[in-house]
Amino acid sequence: MAYLLDVVSGKVPPEPNKISLERYILEDSYITKYLSRVVKDKALVVYHVLFTLSWFETGSGEIFIPWLKVGSYIRSEQGNIIEDGSTIKRRLSDLIQNRCIKVEQQRSGPNKIKIYLPSEIQACKELIQKDIVFEEIDDTDNTDYYSNLSKRKQIYERDNRKCVYCRIELDENSFMLDHIIPVSKGGTNKKFNLVTSCEKCNQRKQNQEPMQFLLVNYRNQLISQEEYLTQKEYIEKLLATQ
Numbered sequence: 001m002a003y004l005l006d007v008v009s010g011k012v013p014p015e016p017n018k019i020s021l022e023r024y025i026l027e028d029s030y031i032t033k034y035l036s037r038v039v040k041d042k043a044l045v046v047y048h049v050l051f052t053l054s055w056f057e058t059g060s061g062e063i064f065i066p067w068l069k070v071g072s073y074i075r076s077e078q079g080n081i082i083e084d085g086s087t088i089k090r091r092l093s094d095l096i097q098n099r100c101i102k103v104e105q106q107r108s109g110p111n112k113i114k115i116y117l118p119s120e121i122q123a124c125k126e127l128i129q130k131d132i133v134f135e136e137i138d139d140t141d142n143t144d145y146y147s148n149l150s151k152r153k154q155i156y157e158r159d160n161r162k163c164v165y166c167r168i169e170l171d172e173n174s175f176m177l178d179h180i181i182p183v184s185k186g187g188t189n190k191k192f193n194l195v196t197s198c199e200k201c202n203q204r205k206q207n208q209e210p211m212q213f214l215l216v217n218y219r220n221q222l223i224s225q226e227e228y229l230t231q232k233e234y235i236e237k238l239l240a241t242q
Helices: 003-009 021-033 041-056 067-071 085-090 093-097 122-135 149-158 199-205 210-219 225-240
Strands: 062-065 101-104 111-115 176-179 194-197
Touching: 003 021, 021 041, 041 062, 041 067, 041 093, 041 111, 062 067, 067 085, 093 101, 122 225, 149 194, 176 199, 194 199, 199 210, 210 225
Parallel strands: none
Antiparallel strands: 062 111, 101 111, 176 194
């Protein structure tokens, strides 16, 4: 029987180095809510199978398994069980590229696969963190986050140390803060009117609307379509708090 089922039924005591049922349920919800926005549908199906076979069945994120067994849990678009290991392999590139899994192919026997939790996958982690940000909205917080150095760094950390407009990584000694609603148009120095920006974007944006400037960066191929849509949603949520 699966590790988590054994724990729930009382057959075995929970082990401190293995996942709890509560954590498993939370991480499983992240697959649908966040990871589905990071990887393609077919790759997501493979990930979900590996996630279940590892974290649910064994309580840990490492398993030894042949591709044929993974395929036995998946049906093709025609409704047939996938019996060709190469079909599963073709779906792995998206998972490997986004560091959702790590595969060590064995010379003989099954593959050794490390399956990372959604909250450990960087692209997914950023989406989770952004939602947490909006759960912490406090309408009574009138603190000046622009002038106070420690508060400025809170914005920098909130935005994952990247420019919100072009997504380049920034050093804590070189980042700038940009007002979503410019001060000249009534914008404040409150937490949710500020975003992390690189110097170039800060100078180029000036008093442009943030959505318009983000679109310009997309058209100039500074960010991908996926990044544009993700950042657009993020800025829209910030604007909704004003």
